[in-house]
Amino acid sequence: MDKILVIVEHKNGLLKKVSQQILGFISDFCRQSEKKILVLIYGEKIAERLFEEVASWGADEIITIENQCFANYNPAIFIPTIADVIKKNSPQLVFFGNTAVGRDLSPRLAQYFNSYMISDVIDIKIEKDKFCFTRPVYGGKLFEEVETNGELVFVTVRPNSFGNSVNYHKNPHIYNIEPKAITNFSYMVSDILRKESEEKSLSEAEIIVSGGKGLKSAENFVLLEELARVLGAAVGASRSAVDAGWRPYSSQVGQTGKTVKPKLYIACGISGAMQHLAGMSTSQVIVAINKDPEAPIFKVADYGIIGDLFEIVPVLTEELKKIFKD
Amino acid sequence: MKILVLVKETFDTETKIVLENSKKINNEGIKYIINPYDEFAIEEALRIREKFGGEVVIYSVGRRESEVTLRNGLALGADKAKLIVSEKIDSITVSKLLAENITKEEFEIILSGWIAIDDNNAQVPARLSQLLDIPLVNVVTKIDFSDDKIICHREGDNTVEIIKVSPPAMIAVQRGINEPRYPTVKNILQAKKKQIDLIISENNEDINRINITYQLPEVKKAGLIIDGSKPEKAVNILIQKLKEAKVL
Numbered sequence: 108m109d110k111i112l113v114i115v116e117h118k119n120g121l122l123k124k125v126s127q128q129i130l131g132f133i134s135d136f137c138r139q140s141e142k143k144i145l146v147l148i149y150g151e152k153i154a155e156r157l158f159e160e161v162a163s164w165g166a167d168e169i170i171t172i173e174n175q176c177f178a179n180y181n182p183a184i185f186i187p188t189i190a191d192v193i194k195k196n197s198p199q200l201v202f203f204g205n206t207a208v209g210r211d212l213s214p215r216l217a218q219y220f221n222s223y224m225i226s227d228v229i230d231i232k233i234e235k236d237k238f239c240f241t242r243p244v245y246g247g248k249l250f251e252e253v254e255t256n257g258e259l260v261f262v263t264v265r266p267n268s269f270g271n272s273v274n275y276h277k278n279p280h281i282y283n284i285e286p287k288a289i290t291n292f293s294y295m296v297s298d299i300l301r302k303e304s305e306e307k308s309l310s311e312a313e314i315i316v317s318g319g320k321g322l323k324s325a326e327n328f329v330l331l332e333e334l335a336r337v338l339g340a341a342v343g344a345s346r347s348a349v350d351a352g353w354r355p356y357s358s359q360v361g362q363t364g365k366t367v368k369p370k371l372y373i374a375c376g377i378s379g380a381m382q383h384l385a386g387m388s389t390s391q392v393i394v395a396i397n398k399d400p401e402a403p404i405f406k407v408a409d410y411g412i413i414g415d416l417f418e419i420v421p422v423l424t425e426e427l428k429k430i431f432k433d
Numbered sequence: 434m435k436i437l438v439l440v441k442e443t444f445d446t447e448t449k450i451v452l453e454n455s456k457k458i459n460n461e462g463i464k465y466i467i468n469p470y471d472e473f474a475i476e477e478a479l480r481i482r483e484k485f486g487g488e489v490v491i492y493s494v495g496r497r498e499s500e501v502t503l504r505n506g507l508a509l510g511a512d513k514a515k516l517i518v519s520e521k522i523d524s525i526t527v528s529k530l531l532a533e534n535i536t537k538e539e540f541e542i543i544l545s546g547w548i549a550i551d552d553n554n555a556q557v558p559a560r561l562s563q564l565l566d567i568p569l570v571n572v573v574t575k576i577d578f579s580d581d582k583i584i585c586h587r588e589g590d591n592t593v594e595i596i597k598v599s600p601p602a603m604i605a606v607q608r609g610i611n612e613p614r615y616p617t618v619k620n621i622l623q624a625k626k627k628q629i630d631l632i633i634s635e636n637n638e639d640i641n642r643i644n645i646t647y648q649l650p651e652v653k654k655a656g657l658i659i660d661g662s663k664p665e666k667a668v669n670i671l672i673q674k675l676k677e678a679k680v681l
């Protein structure tokens with residue numbers, strides 16, 4: 108029987124959202140097919156409730172690597188063991204989230220198996236043994252459709268690409284494997300610094316409030332932070348705002364920054380240069396607040412307010428506060 | 434120290450994409466640039482050379498005409514360039530061609546961008562490092578040297594990982610690592626005389642196991658534009674619409 112392997116990530120005892128989205132999508136599909144879902148979970152400690160969560164997505168098998176060596180990501184340690192899992196199970200597809208780990212591990216494994224890899228997928232169509240993957244290229248100005256024919260392919264999925272799925276509980280077969288001993292110590296992780304404020308990760312956020320040159324200063328970003336707090340959103344920025352030193356580079360959205368796909372993207376004081384659109388044009392709903400009616404951002408906005416952000420944003424924050432209080 | 438820098442020629446970021454058919458992008462009148470992430474790689478290579486001495490060699494796989502783009506890399510200060518001419522520039526082919534030629538080199542570091550803005554793949558650095566069997570540190574925002582080790586800051590999701598490797602190693606860089614310089618007039622003039630070796634690749638057999646087609650994104654229908662001169666009113670319309678669209 109054909110198999111699909113999903114390599115999941117978790118944090119604080121819960122699946123990362125993108126892992127859950129992949130599982131939901133695959134689970135929906137596998138209900139009508141003969142394919143088997145294998146899920147690989149690794150970590151120093153795997154919380155009990157993760158098994159339930161994964162089982163609720165119809166996993167047939169859960170393979171764990173519960174080991175101290177798998178506490179922190181290190182490709183030199185991960186590759187031999189995960190490659191072994193792939194060899195033993197011969198899946199057709201191996202899925203990762205398009206995360207820091209997925210983006211790094213997936214192409215290494217793809218090369219190890221001399222296989223194709225399809226990066227940053229936002230849609231999948233499946234017909235029997237034919238898979239068709241859609242992915243943005245040229246900064247979202249073009250979509251590439253890749254059709255594969257059942258051979259081993261590695262895939263990374265952009266967070267928030269798939270909608271909600273319905274749980275489908277199965278009783279998976281669960282087993283743990285031991286990491287392979289490694290002899291290659293050429294890659295050493297000597298420390299991991301966590302960013303001070305547990306800032307919401309942009310690439311996984313469902314709502315993003317983004318600011319540009321129109322914010323005029325670093326201090327004014329408080330306006331967006333307040334709006335973001337009310338919405339449970341992450342704060343992004345245009346390159347001009349980053350270059351001005353108002354926001355850290357890690358919050359830059361665009362061609363040379365992060366690519367995001369939230370449910371809602373609110374662009375404040377951002378003109379909408381092509382290079383910015385490259386990072387956010389696949390968002391589900393785009394709102395633009397800009398005082399220039401000619402600003403190109405209005406061409407991609409679903410809803411645009413022509414006005415002064417310093418007048419609009421505080422009112423928006425207040426009105427939303429009222430709603431979320433009820 | 435000998436540093437190789439991988440440079441990919443890409444479309445200018447302002448380019449409007451036009452399709453000839455579902456298999457082919459029209460490249461008439463396209464302006465080409467160095468992939469922006471590779472500019473950071475070149476800059477970092479130059480800084481390492483300034484500190485430790487040595488040589489910076491650009492490696493590129495692409496069309497014959499990309500010589501013009503590579504000259505811009507030489508104008509920044511790289512010593513020479515090698516262009517492997519190939520029609521096919523998918524990640525698998527590029528990595529293979531680079532590996533075949535780079536194994537003949539003695540080098541300490543290979544620098545590259547972590548992703549190309551055209552194909553959005555982020556695959557070549559990982560594939561090449563596997564083929565050359567050297568460590569790769571991916572998505573790097575800082576490089577330091579200590580004794581015989583290279584210490585990199587790698588960008589994680591909300592973390593910075595400090596990674597140590599020994600040369601020969603590969604490092605794929607992320608924006609934020611440096612601010613690339615502009616070419617000086619002197620360097621532009623010198624670049625004209627610098628050497629670009631052409632390497633003609635054996636025509637790679639086409640093992641097309643996958644089928645790729647292109648599609649332009651649907652043109653979004655015009656959005657609703659709200660007059661913001663009365664903020665309360667505008668905001669209420671917006672919130673109403675967002676509720677209807679089920680995003681709130």
Ligand SMILES: Cc1cc2nc3c(=O)[nH]c(=O)nc-3n(C[C@H](O)[C@H](O)[C@H](O)COP(=O)(O)OP(=O)(O)OC[C@H]3O[C@@H](n4cnc5c(N)ncnc54)[C@H](O)[C@@H]3O)c2cc1C
Nearest residue numbers: 319320321345346347361362363364376378383398399416
């Ligand atoms: C190779 C390359 C890569 C790039 N990569 C990126 C990238 O990754 N991300 C990115 O964002 N950019 C990128 N850029 C830069 C991009 O071209 C633009 O310069 C940048 O996005 C502009 O930022 P902005 O919209 O904040 O500023 P501006 O273009 O200056 O726009 C500011 C906007 O704010 C509006 N405004 C001003 N005051 C107010 C107010 N009080 N109320 C409401 N609106 C107001 C103005 O009308 C204007 O539209 C890149 C450029 C190049 C060449």
Ligand SMILES: Nc1ncnc2c1ncn2[C@@H]1O[C@H](COP(=O)(O)O)[C@@H](O)[C@H]1O
Nearest residue numbers: 439440494545546548549554555556557
């Ligand atoms: N054709 C190429 N020639 C030289 N280097 C390349 C080529 N393609 C990709 N690279 C390098 O690999 C990095 C990632 O590219 P990609 O895997 O295509 O996203 C780029 O930033 C380049 O440094």
